[in-house]
Amino acid sequence: MFDLSACHVERLGDREYRISWRQFDPPRQVAIYMSDDPDRFYGNQQPGTPLLRTSASEARIANPDARVRHYFYLETDRGDGAILAERRLSLQGSPNFRDLGGYLTQDGRKLKWGKLFRSGKLSTLTEQDMHYVRRLGLTLVCDFRQLVEQELDPTVLGAGSPHRLASLPVTPGSRNNFMENLLQRGVVAVDDAAGLMQ
Structure with a gap:
C-alpha cells in the first residue's frame, strides 16, 4: 500500500513532472497512468494504458500540455493504487493555490x-x-x-x-460572523458548517 505522506508530484518547468513515492520492500513494479480528468481514476473504470512501469521509487513523465492540470494513478503489481496530483498549482499570480485532494477525512x-x-x-x-x-x-x-x-x-x-x-468575511477570532454568513447565504448545510468549524 502506498504511504500517501511520502507520495509527491512536482512540476519541473513546463515540460516534465517528477513523481516520487516511498520504495516498497521488497521492490514492486509500479504502473503510472495520467489523465486531465481525476474522475477517470475513481470508481471501477479502467485507468487505460500506463505511461510506464518501474521498480524505482521515482519517475519523470513528460508534460504534454502545460496549460492543463494532470492527475496520476499509480498502481503496484499487487493492485494497490494511489491517485496523485500537484499539491500546489503552478500559478504566477497566486503562488499558494493548493488542491486539498488526497487528505484523509x-x-x-x-x-x-x-x-x-x-x-x-x-x-x-x-x-x-x-x-x-x-x-x-x-x-x-x-x-x-x-x-x-x-x-x-x-x-x-x-x-x-x-x-x-x-x-463570507471572517472577522479574526470570530466564529459568529462566519456562521451568520453561511446561514444567510445558504452556501452549505448547518451540520456541514458546524463540522467544518470543529
Whole structure:
C-alpha cells in the first residue's frame, strides 16, 4: 500500500513532472497512468494504458500540455493504487493555490483530487493563470477576506468563468460572523458548517 505522506508530484518547468513515492520492500513494479480528468481514476473504470512501469521509487513523465492540470494513478503489481496530483498549482499570480485532494477525512476516506482548493487572493492572476483556473471547473469561490480587502482586491477569474462568488468575511477570532454568513447565504448545510468549524 502506498504511504500517501511520502507520495509527491512536482512540476519541473513546463515540460516534465517528477513523481516520487516511498520504495516498497521488497521492490514492486509500479504502473503510472495520467489523465486531465481525476474522475477517470475513481470508481471501477479502467485507468487505460500506463505511461510506464518501474521498480524505482521515482519517475519523470513528460508534460504534454502545460496549460492543463494532470492527475496520476499509480498502481503496484499487487493492485494497490494511489491517485496523485500537484499539491500546489503552478500559478504566477497566486503562488499558494493548493488542491486539498488526497487528505484523509475523519471517517477514513480521502478527499477527491480536483474538487476542493484553497488559495490566497485571486486578484493578481495572469491571463494564463485565469485560463488554467477556469479549466479546473470551479463552481463556487468562497472569499473569507474582510470586506475592505475584497473591495480593494476583487476576485478576478476572467470572462467565461462559470463560478459563483460567495463573500463570507471572517472577522479574526470570530466564529459568529462566519456562521451568520453561511446561514444567510445558504452556501452549505448547518451540520456541514458546524463540522467544518470543529
